[in-house]
Amino acid sequence: MDLVTLLLFVPACFALNLAPGPNNLLSINNAAHHGFLVSCCAGIGRLIAFATMISLASAGLAAVIIASETMFIIIKTTGAAYLMYLAYKFWTSNGPTIAHTEKEAKVRITTLMRREFMVAIGNPKAIFIFTAFLPQFIVPNHQVSPQFLTLGAMFLLLEWIAIAIYAYLGLHLRRWLAKTRAKKIFNRICGSLLGGAGLALLVARNAKG
Incomplete structure (x- = not known):
């Protein structure tokens, strides 16, 4: 990959990483409540989902998924349903307390990782990123797979930086969330936004439509 391509890719990619969305909202919520x-x-769960999508796109399978209306509807509906489930959980929660034991902390991280994974893997928009955005920076007269994997690795690195940035923002909400009422308000805001994202995902149309 030449320097010019790299200089074009990094800022464009990072803009996508920083774009507000369900997963970045989870990073804020996780940091606000857990640190x-x-x-x-917890963001590792998201990276695993994206790495899976990158592998599929590199193998050409993501294009098949997008071309299949049935598969698209299944992914879209599953992702929307999970987002709305999270919205309900947030809306009815007063906010968890900080774990006091190592065992509780491990269980909590595992749960949060799974939540990040499910939100990311159920969002077909992420597949579009890897099938429409990344190929724009592929040099045709070079081997495609190594370039795709390199771009994918850079995307994951920038994604984790974005996770850290949103987590840092969430960290500064911890003092405000010290009160139970503030936690309830914050969770209901997060729940409403996740529910809205779920509804938007549910009405999203296939690329062919």
Whole structure:
């Protein structure tokens, strides 16, 4: 990959990483309730989902998924349903307390990682990023797979930086969330935004439509 391509890719990619969305909202919520490090570790679930999508796109399978209306509807509906489930959980929660034992902390991180993974893997928009955005920076007269994997690795690195940035923002909400009422308000705001994202995902149309 030449320097010019790299200079074009990094800022464009990072803009996508920083774009507000369900996963970045989770990073804020996780940091606000559990701390910066836990939120960053939970983001690994998101990175695993994106790495899976990058592998599919590199193998050409993502294009098949997008071309299949049935598969698209299944992914879209599953992702929307999970977002609305999270919205309900946030809306009815007063906010968890900070874990006091190592065992509780491990279980919590595992749960948050799974939540990040499910939100990311159920969003077909992410597949569009890897099938429409990344190929724009592929040099045709070079081997495609190594370039795609390199771009994918850079995307994941920038994504984790974005996770840290949103987690840092969430960290500064912890003092405000010390009160139960503030936690309830914050969770209901997050729940409303996630529910809105779920509804938007549910009405999203296939690329062919």
